Amino acid sequence: MTSEPDLRDVYAASAGRLVAQLYGMTGDFAEAQDAVQEAFARALSRPSRIRGVDNPEAWLRRVAMNIARSRHRRRALFDRIARSGRLDADDIVPPISPDHVALVTALQRLPRAIRETVVLHHLADLPVAEVATALGCTADTVKTRLVRGRRALAQHLQEIEMESSRA
Template structure:
């Protein structure tokens, strides 16, 4: 493959075909899309593999199909564990409240770093020091991100509430 080829061009030219092929293989359109996206993410992270391939689309198909097979094996293992009684599976997933949906939407408007910090501290309920260790930053940096995150969330949620009250 030409080392100068743009992965965006490759994506535009082959992603649809790859999703269709994986959909036929898995029977699950969302799974097919996820596997193809993961294959492209791996190509972006380590472009040498796809660039060295004689047929880049075939390389991506192989990677995507391996991803889909691995996910299928993990799901099958989980299902076997659940059926064996060694793992208790909740009968139903609790419904998401409108507040929860609004919070997740607001979190998406934060920077990745701030969002990770807020989620680890407020949702995963980890202490500030542990969040700092996980993220590899200082305790002070965690505190600053939390402060900024809370302020931004308050503003986004306040704006969303105002918009919904005017509808």
């Protein structure tokens, strides 16, 4: 094949098959989906990689398999380190409280720009000036987003609390 394949067509024709194949190999459906999506993302980000490939599906399968293998090796290494006692099991995955779940749920209801601002300022503990630099906006914009975000979060958290009390 000498021309660049239309990845939309390749995706429509082969993504399901690739996920099924990777699922069979990994035994983890979410991992299979992630690996296939990452393979397509790599093809989209650097089309030269797939240009000239005779069989784009085979190329994507190989990339997805390599991604899945790399992730498996990293997970296995992490598991060995955790079992060795070099990591305290309680520090590996902190418990998630109902309040944390409610906060993340409320954050997801915010518009992206406001959510990013609130997270960087309140969760990453960055000062307003650093948030502005990270997001490419002014400090005044950050302050406005923080006010709007806190107001919206309070409302969303109240709604979540009311929903949970009804259940």
